[in-house]
Amino acid sequence: MNRLWYGGDYNPEQWPSDVWDEDVRLMQRAGVTVATVGVFSWAKLEPSDGVFDFGWLDDILGRLHAGGIRVDLATATASPPAWLVRAHPDVLPVTKDGVRLSFGSRQHYHPSSATYRRYADRLVRAIAERYGQHPALEAWHVNNELACHVPRDYSDESAAAFRAWLETKYGTVDVLNDAWGTAFWSQAYGSFDEIEPPRATPTFHNPTQLLDFDRFSSDAWLECYRSEAAILRSVTPDVPVTTNFMGFFKASNYWSWAPELDFVSDDAYPDPADPASPAYAAMTRDLIRSVGNGRPWILMEQAASAVNWRTRNGAKAPGMHRLLSLQAVARGADGIMQFQWRQSKAGAEKFHSGMLPHGGEQTRVFEETVAIGEELKGLSEIIGVRQEARAAIIFDWDSWWALEQEATPSRLSYVDIVFRWYRELLSRGILVDFALPDADLSGYSLVLAPATLVLSEASQRNLAGYVEGGGTLLTTYQTGILDENLHVLLDGYLGELRSALGVKVEEFAPPAEPSMSGGPVPTLVIQGLGAGIAREWGEIVRTDRAEVRATFVGGMLDGLPAITRNTFGSGTAWYVATSPDDLRSVLDSVLLDCRSLEPASSLPAGVEVVRRGDFLFILNHGTNAVTVEGVTVQGRDAAILRSDGAPTSAASSEST
């Protein structure tokens, strides 16, 4: 398609057919190019077991095609019908407390259900065979937000699948016993049959069991995708297949998912009330581009304005919907889709905004819908353009799962820590890739590895080799503490990274919890680089060869290193043993080591600058006008500069 995707989920089955013609007319007015159809249509497509009714969908697809709207056709497997659940309650998910969930919302099935898979596959095949040659068909959309409400299932059927997964992974139970460290707390297994999912227990679970169950659960859901995709591909080898991701979604390791998709797509619902949302959204776009290995992707769902599932759901202020849309394009998206086209009048999401709201055409939301469609038309040349980042942040689901387990040194948030570092790069206009710790990093001038708790020996060596080969690496506390089985890297942690960093970590010493003191938040004091306070972390570090760039002051850490720098081979390795409030000065110093990284200036607060191919996007998420690169951009406005200097669609911005 020579146009950016623009449109949304389209659920005509919720409306009488006389609305359908108006839908096509208004989609045309809004510049809609693609509609996602059928996501929750199972009950309507198969009203009883094995009886299919495609007539209405034929009608819809015909109307859309006639109107020039392409179709992202869903497999409709996201919500099995009532008759199926009633006949086969074994499809229902079970919580860790043993509660079997009920029909009445959505995603009421578990991924290891053979029954569910059999019915879903039959439906997918029927849809593929009926619509595989339809002229409106642009892509297949498998299921919907797989795993979102049932990240893990504890049913007996999932337990059996978990055991099979473990047997495939470990081969013998002795290997599993070693990996899980079952000598601790008398947990040795005599056979795979004895193993259960980590259901409710008297106290802390075996950590490796937890981690393997996280890995298994991600894989089990991925299997649902793969099963559908295989059928679709067997029927229509040339039609691309996707499923919609959910950004930083803990349950699904998208590094393993993305290679299975013909193109990656993502759903994003930043909270309009949170001032950090634009930065967080930028980080999410970069993750999604990265897991897809740099391939352009589709923003498959966002809200035109409010959502309805927070405790308080603010509207998107005028301009915000546009800015977040342009941000996605700037960070690699080839399409901007919304949930949903027409706001529902009934059901659990009727208060979730639509491109066409309850109020109809004469509303500010629909006016923005039209304006965004118009603007995206002018950006068609960007389709397919890839970006090269010179900086990377290590992001790994294993470390995420492990860092946030029970029974750790401190309750930390992996994504929060990563985000703090990401924002420092964002505020300097530096494009960031995310990468696995064992990825080829040689193309990056700078690699950050914050709180990368889990490092296999290969990853340790990869990071050390990156430094040795001339790279600049910054890593932090809670990195390289554990190997891939969550066994401690003894004698100073960090494993093979120790020599690159020139330090050993001896002991963790975070400050007291805010709740403990009863008074002001307990902090550590840092002098030198990043001088000021730290609220989350301190530890005892012993330097070997490393240069000390900051030290702790006072308390039991008095005089000990807080930040160190070490040259190793042709590169430099920084270690940050704390969580300074002032990351800015730290990164400024680190960037001096990255000669090949383009000089980075600090941008005004709330301003984002991204280049994608010939387009330079200046996005002002703030409410006041700013001047950047010689261009004045109003509050909540954007400028898009072409390489030849001509402004594009940014009507309201002006060169100075």
Place this chain on the structure above:
Amino acid sequence: MNRLWYGGDYNPEQWPSDVWDEDVRLMQRAGVTVATVGVFSWAKLEPSDGVFDFGWLDDILGRLHAGGIRVDLATATASPPAWLVRAHPDVLPVTKDGVRLSFGSRQHYHPSSATYRRYADRLVRAIAERYGQHPALEAWHVNNELACHVPRDYSDESAAAFRAWLETKYGTVDVLNDAWGTAFWSQAYGSFDEIEPPRATPTFHNPTQLLDFDRFSSDAWLECYRSEAAILRSVTPDVPVTTNFMGFFKASNYWSWAPELDFVSDDAYPDPADPASPAYAAMTRDLIRSVGNGRPWILMEQAASAVNWRTRNGAKAPGMHRLLSLQAVARGADGIMQFQWRQSKAGAEKFHSGMLPHGGEQTRVFEETVAIGEELKGLSEIIGVRQEARAAIIFDWDSWWALEQEATPSRLSYVDIVFRWYRELLSRGILVDFALPDADLSGYSLVLAPATLVLSEASQRNLAGYVEGGGTLLTTYQTGILDENLHVLLDGYLGELRSALGVKVEEFAPPAEPSMSGGPVPTLVIQGLGAGIAREWGEIVRTDRAEVRATFVGGMLDGLPAITRNTFGSGTAWYVATSPDDLRSVLDSVLLDCRSLEPASSLPAGVEVVRRGDFLFILNHGTNAVTVEGVTVQGRDAAILRSDGAPTSAASSEST
């Protein structure tokens, strides 16, 4: 009876019989006229299946009668005995997670249990036949606080009853599918058999299923009442029947309950530590009078001092028990009863105060018990006197249930919003009725309809007609958004009210949650009427004909209407699109439109003035003396003025 009811729950079975004579003596001393007997006596009346023991109760009733105490005789069905539960565990309630609750507290049965109903009916008949002609019998007291601990039951038996209720309501499953909007999320049902209660699900339930389950649950409990009442009436057609309500109790729609009661009675436990309690109690009394269609009612339970079920249970300060008692009489009560007569010495409520406390006769609580009894004697002329209010507030359980569902624009409290408006009327001494939105409102000069989320077309028309006919209506945000099936009223919300109000509502835009900002509470700013800040709500309103009386300042709502006023027919309709801190000035302006409402002056804080027939009650809930209507009333004291000007029992007050 020519005396106000005064007394309390009397549970002699908890005490040796030598205490019983002292009880009668002290009741006489305290001016007790009525004792509620037998509420939790099932196990003692029917110690094993079908074996009844009435001897002790004969004795008790005889002693009470001899002492001149009338009896409100309970049916004893509130707590089935252990033998019944052990033999029939199917009577036990089941939570939404599938946990079957156990014996060991009270109300351990669910309302749809055929077994429970069979046993309860047998007991009720036995009691009715034995005591129906007893000379002490004043009234029948069915069960106790129906639904209080088991507002909803999710057992299979209740599921079947729910299905039957739905079939009765909808006739065919297609009608239900339309009403519930099951086209959303693939929830269509092929038959009623497929439907379950809203048990634990992966995510948000179908909203109409939730609402219908709320309605069903209210009805199921009402059926328990009706079943008992029918037996009682068949045996004793002339003895009045009641059951004790619980004020603003969300689970039971008392509008549908109250017509089934010969007289309404209510339990009220305002927190003595909460300064808002007297106002909240006033509101509750007005609700109870209103659901009973203005009939005098009985305050069936209150505490003489502390309760025992809050995390901290303060005592009622001297005077507070009296004031809350007089307040009930002032607002329509013909009786003041307490839980309970003699404070228990064992069991789960032993720390709940009694009229006769652990400390015995020589206590300040018993002294107040005696004094209140004495004072009530002087108010006998008020019995049966009804009151006419000129102002009404719409209060509807459908809107309550719907507004506080999952997946709404914002987590709001219906009763809190209603209470904020109620207090404005209270502080001006304006008596308030509550009314359903489809009630005849023609007698009211002013009708407030705050956050009346659900409006059927009939209700929309009723409210619009009220304005057209000359009434003054004030309504607020989150009114008329949904119809009775929770389908959105499209094209501006408000339905038939739009033309009366002269506005359309385009989009909701509440301020950010306090938790989001990390700093001060986010607010909206209003100028004009109600100038200042709003913490809970803002939205985009478009005026048609309405006059704008306040606007938002700053942010995305800058310059948009916050409060509007519209003349329509012979009346006036106000729309308040926000939640100003300053409601006072808003109501002052609205009252200018209500010419027939008696001029309302603002009362000192904590002072309540109510007229009932010839009696004018001036209640000072504050701790400092005030002068109102020329009468000085001390802190926590009351003055009761007769129409002829003579002070009644308010011994400690004095005319100035």
Place this chain on the structure above:
Amino acid sequence: MNRLWYGGDYNPEQWPSDVWDEDVRLMQRAGVTVATVGVFSWAKLEPSDGVFDFGWLDDILGRLHAGGIRVDLATATASPPAWLVRAHPDVLPVTKDGVRLSFGSRQHYHPSSATYRRYADRLVRAIAERYGQHPALEAWHVNNELACHVPRDYSDESAAAFRAWLETKYGTVDVLNDAWGTAFWSQAYGSFDEIEPPRATPTFHNPTQLLDFDRFSSDAWLECYRSEAAILRSVTPDVPVTTNFMGFFKASNYWSWAPELDFVSDDAYPDPADPASPAYAAMTRDLIRSVGNGRPWILMEQAASAVNWRTRNGAKAPGMHRLLSLQAVARGADGIMQFQWRQSKAGAEKFHSGMLPHGGEQTRVFEETVAIGEELKGLSEIIGVRQEARAAIIFDWDSWWALEQEATPSRLSYVDIVFRWYRELLSRGILVDFALPDADLSGYSLVLAPATLVLSEASQRNLAGYVEGGGTLLTTYQTGILDENLHVLLDGYLGELRSALGVKVEEFAPPAEPSMSGGPVPTLVIQGLGAGIAREWGEIVRTDRAEVRATFVGGMLDGLPAITRNTFGSGTAWYVATSPDDLRSVLDSVLLDCRSLEPASSLPAGVEVVRRGDFLFILNHGTNAVTVEGVTVQGRDAAILRSDGAPTSAASSEST
């Protein structure tokens, strides 16, 4: 043994055998005298049903013996193997909601399981027979922290055991009905068969049922201990048997446990981040010494530095591990053991510190391990020395359980209240015993009985008799409200204590909850002794003969007594009806009544002074140097003075 125990849990099964020799070498370097072996070895000792493998343990015990390390040998019953649980899921515990917990952590069995008990007994016998004559054997260590994760079990098997326990206690169900007050809420039982544990119910449980279930649960776990101990004693009558307590552990009434142990041992994990930890630890040591009737005891577990189960786990600052170790010795310990010797490299406690940390020998933690070992060598003469306290605090599990039940006047913390009074004695250097309310108190000059809610008639008389005989008693609000069946002591509470105290308590009137006011924390104001504010409690007290030493000011308690003093017989009895912030002045006045108590001076903050035999310990938990008894002690340092004036091992302290 002529050396203090010093060492820790030793889990060699988690490590390859080549680590074992290094372990012995480093234990010797650290002065380790005892290792606790086998606590979680069941799966390794009995890898399948009835197949025992002792070879590895023979090896370990041999190496330890050769290295001069004595062995505290565990019975390994704390964590049943996977094969056992898989074959017998009936051993698994069940929650009050009916959830059967799973294998995968530890303590996954319930104490009433006949299956568990049969398997455990077989294992214990096998271990006892194999190692009973082993030359390294110093003591038997039964199970581990019995009840810690499963304080109560609600399985059907436990229900049956509960019924049997009740039948033994009450004989007939009529006696139980009286004791439980089942006349309340229609709870009468017709037979023991009808009784269940207090599982999830619609509302508050029967209080006496709750209390009896607490008592039963403590006894059920004690039975596990007794069963194992009986086997051990039958095989090795001369080897002492212990199990490790957990300080103020609510689920286990250690007064009934301790007499069953040959010596008491205790696990203690004060939070290093909490400034109150040293005082709380002191209180715990005194409790443990007291439940053992003054016998020296073993600190069986503490952490060398951080634990891993709080949400944030701080390190122990340098010196803290030593100070807490010396504190235990000063308060009666004959041994200082740690969990664990070598920090784990895998499993759920790998982040729990060890004597030998992940970092190995060259770490500050191991250096402290060695230094403490060295210092303890110099204290061997203290072994077996007992201490005499002249002050006692009443501490009773019945009151603990009852005070913190549902449906009480206020949510109070028994231990918090006790701790507030304890700290007043601690800060004056007064050694405290804890005692039961019916214990012989004649040896004490001062007895405090804070919030001793439950007092049997015997206990009431015992306390009154103590005063009459010349003692000084201070008691507080919420004392003597209930008897041992939780029946109210009518007519003023306090029972037989009323005359000793010269007061009656009429009514409770705590201030409002902080959450209620929305403003500053509500308080009561006191004048006189303890003048200032109180945050938790007030009440109406009527004095009889007592002298009023403080009164409430303002509010409903204005002018009423807050603190009273009464002479009774030869003694004095104080009643404190409130919770003054200033307890210091209160205790100063009370101490004037205790002539035989040695003059108590106030110590600097954070400083603890304790005498044990010839040794005077001055422990400075603060961070600044202090001078006490003429000795200057640095921050986080200690001085140990011999009676002959010679300083002992306190190398870093100096006489002034």
